[in-house]
Amino acid sequence: MMMSQALEHTVTHWSPCRQILSVLQTTEDYQQLVALLSVPQTTEDYQQLVALLDELIDTVGNEETHPLARLMETLGTLIEAYETEHYPMREASGLEVLNYLMTEHQLSPQDLSELGSEREISKFLAGLLPLQVSQLKTLGQRFGVPPEVFL
Numbered sequence: 001m002m003m004s005q006a007l008e009h010t011v012t013h014w015s016p017c018r019q020i021l022s023v024l025q026t027t028e029d030y031q032q033l034v035a036l037l038s039v040p041q042t043t044e045d046y047q048q049l050v051a052l053l054d055e056l057i058d059t060v061g062n063e064e065t066h067p068l069a070r071l072m073e074t075l076g077t078l079i080e081a082y083e084t085e086h087y088p089m090r091e092a093s094g095l096e097v098l099n100y101l102m103t104e105h106q107l108s109p110q111d112l113s114e115l116g117s118e119r120e121i122s123k124f125l126a127g128l129l130p131l132q133v134s135q136l137k138t139l140g141q142r143f144g145v146p147p148e149v150f151l
Contacts, residue, residue: 037074040082049079094150095127101143114138 040046056072063069092100102108109121115135116124123129131139131150140147 037078039078046079046082046086049075049082053079094131095125097145097149098139099125101145105143114142 035045036049036052040049053072053075056068056075060066060068060072102112109125110118112121115121115131115138120129124131124135133147136147136150139145139150
């Protein structure tokens with residue numbers, strides 16, 4: 001296998017790299033390793049990496065000293081990089097968060113009476129009236145989230 005001078009220097013002076021390359025017998029072995037330890041470029045690469053991570057999670061579990069734990073962490077980081085680029089999450093408004101939590105908890109506006117009158121609550125939910133600090137704190141306590149998510 002042809003190596004650049006920098007790679008050859010790394011292999012010579014860094015024993016983990018020397019050990020890895022000693023088991024790579026072919027260019028195909030090397031390409032598979034590079035694919036495994038790179039941010040996925042295609043949906044297929046991504047799905048394969050996710051499947052491998054799932055298998056590692058089943059094997060390693062929460063055992064931080066397991067020999068494969070660091071590989072599991074590395075794959076998670078690579079998957080996260082792909083997801084950040086391909087599936088960006090948009091920021092939700094405070095009103096969207098409140099509506100989502102109300103739906104999840106099967107609440108109606110009447111169930112939020114601790115925030116004020118029915119008319120005030122309707123205005124909050126329509127985005128016509130901002131929530132006060134005390135109301136933000138009340139919602140945070142009710143749903144077990146930081147009050148800031150409702151800003």
